[in-house]
Amino acid sequence: MCRVIFGKQFEYNDVLFQHSAKNFLNDPWKAMMFNLAVLLPFTKILPPVKSVLDESLKQQEDSFSQFKKEISRIQSEMKASKFENFIEAFLIEQKRFGEFGENEFFTEKQLLIYIRDLFGAGCETSSSTLLCCFLTFLHYPSCQDKIQSQIRDIIGIQTPSMEHRDFMPYTQAFVEEIFRYCTLAPIGIPRCSPTDVEINGFIVRKDVKVIFNIWGAHNDSNIFEKPEEFRPERFLNDEGMFVRSKYVFAFSLGRRNCLGEQLARMEIYLFVVSILQKLSVRHNSSYLNKLPALDDGVLGIAYVPKPFTLTFVKTN
Known part of the structure; x- marks a missing residue:
């Protein structure tokens, strides 16, 4: 950033x-x-x-x-x-x-606010998502193993790039499931309309704040089978290819969705792959407290996992 x-x-x-x-x-x-x-x-x-x-x-x-x-x-x-x-x-x-x-x-004020927002939206969200990835690897070591297997097969010792992403369907599915399961902004950002509007028979008055229940959409059993389970495979088709869901709203949706979505998706993919190419995430056995649950976090600026420790082990 x-x-x-x-x-x-x-x-x-x-x-x-x-x-x-x-x-x-x-x-x-x-x-x-x-x-x-x-x-x-x-x-x-x-x-x-x-x-x-x-x-x-x-x-x-x-x-x-x-x-x-x-x-x-x-x-x-x-x-x-x-x-x-x-x-x-x-x-x-x-x-x-x-x-x-x-x-x-x-204006100068607008520029200062842009810089503030770019830092806030571009750093906090990405770092919190990486924390979710690390905690997930501790709870589901098989996810890490599958991603590292794809890294060995597709990237090897090359520097990871976006050109590799389309050839790594499971890795893409893992990141998509992270966005769904670990909803960083459960209720999104309040919006309001400059005029009265009608949505499915309901009248939303001018200037009334509307809150989008993103967590509810991500955990709707009518859309996602057993949403309480962390399962990247839900985004893979019968041929094992990655299929992005239109019901994952991690970056909101519509004309006012997150303008940094493409950058964020690139960041998370490259960070995860670059780290797992050289390191493996392991549970720190000296940590006396129980590992926090993946769905039990703290709602601050973003919804993030509770504190935990881990060990990075160098891969061959």
């Missing part, structure tokens, strides 16, 4: 990187208070909710301050009409639209 947004990578101790990551860490309590304020706006005045919102705004302002410094650096170094990252592309469009007067979509 740093390369996409800023055109460069950062050291882990870099101030900008730390601010960007810190602002979106998944604290269950704070996230619950924040979600409460979104769903029930009148709770914003309650002390526990208000304190979390105030802290969130302070963290956001600190991050925006760091973003502005990086934007200024990019502005001073960029070449005219040529862009190599998101900020440069935005600044070019801002200048182009500025020739025709003020434009509400290309």
Whole structure:
């Protein structure tokens, strides 16, 4: 995400990187208070909710301050009409639209919010999905074995790329089942319509918030046989080829679905395959507590597994 947004990578101790990551860490309590304020706006005045919102705004302002410094650096170094990252592309469009007067979509505030959202949506979701993958490998070692078998047969010692994905149907099915079973955003993001609309005989009034029950769709037994079971094979046809389901809504759907869906799908595939090409995930026998259930997580900014430990073992 740093390369996409800023055109460069950062050291882990870099101030900008730390601010960007810190602002979106998944604290269950704070996230619950924040979600409460979104769903029930009148709770914003309650002390526990208000304190979390105030802290969130302070963290956001600190991050925006760091973003502005990086934007200024990019502005001073960029070449005219040529862009190599998101900020440069935005600044070019801002200048182009500025020739025709003020434009509400290309302001500094909008750019700062874009950067914040790209980090939040592009980092938190991917890291949480990887946690689900690792926990799944501990509960279902056979899934890991099958993916590693495909890696040996299709990729070998080459660097994994998207060109290999279509030849690895089970790996694709595993990732699709992760998106279904480990629903990171169980109720999605509230939406509202600018006008009154009718849906299947029901009238949805203008500006009324609508919440999409993604978890309900992913666990509908009329669509998925035994949805409580983790079974990647449900996305393989009789010939063993991967078939994506139109009922997996991990990235929402419609015109306002997640614009980063294709990038996220690429990330998860490449991360999983690159890791399992060199390492195997094993349960840490020294960990005294019971391994958390795959469907028993914590709802923060995203629905993530409870804490657990594991061991990575180098493969041959």
